[in-house]
Amino acid sequence: SQQGEEDPQALSIQEGENATMNCSYKTSINNLQWYRQNSGRGLVHLILIRSNEREKHSGRLRVTLDTSKKSSSLLITASRAADTASYFCATDYNNAGNMLTFGGGTRLMVKP
């Protein structure tokens, strides 16, 4: 079974708009990570937020973490067509070996 659940499962927006994806998880975590996957390719790490952090920024990405609600959100600002991909949250809950548990992903389509 998968630890995280992303919402929405699919998102379609126009270029220039912001995209927000949410992730909920079930157990206590050490950190939460977001990955991106282009169709048919491997996953690429985007950002990591530790359990004692509430917000983190990286370029056009903003991640928030609410451990009381066991949820996280990924905001992509000023989206581009090249941002079209699937986005996955992954939780590290045992801190023993970076054994990440992934959610089902949000499929983002950015229309030019």
Added chain:
Amino acid sequence: DTGVSQDPRHKITKRGQNVTFRCDPISEHNRLYWYRQTLGQGPEFLTYFQNEAQLEKSRLLSDRFSAERPKGSFSTLEIQRTEQGDSAMYLCASSFSLAIGELFFGEGSRLTVL
């Protein structure tokens, strides 16, 4: 830095045949992971190695699956007597144990069992 490489990228086989996938991690990484991803789903953890030791195996890894990392460098994942349900993308990732953080993924090996 050549990244994580996987071979083959695509494999089509008939049910009942054995297949083997190879993963070459980033050279300085001592941890290596195998994940399986079916269409429209997130990756599911299969197993991981620290150096040559296999430290964790998922219940998804049935008796028909075996993974090795004999010299603590490259790894192989073998599936015996393949079934149609084994059709998936098999992803390899690596990391360095002293670094809490990201996994570096390969491009995956896509298996189709006819």
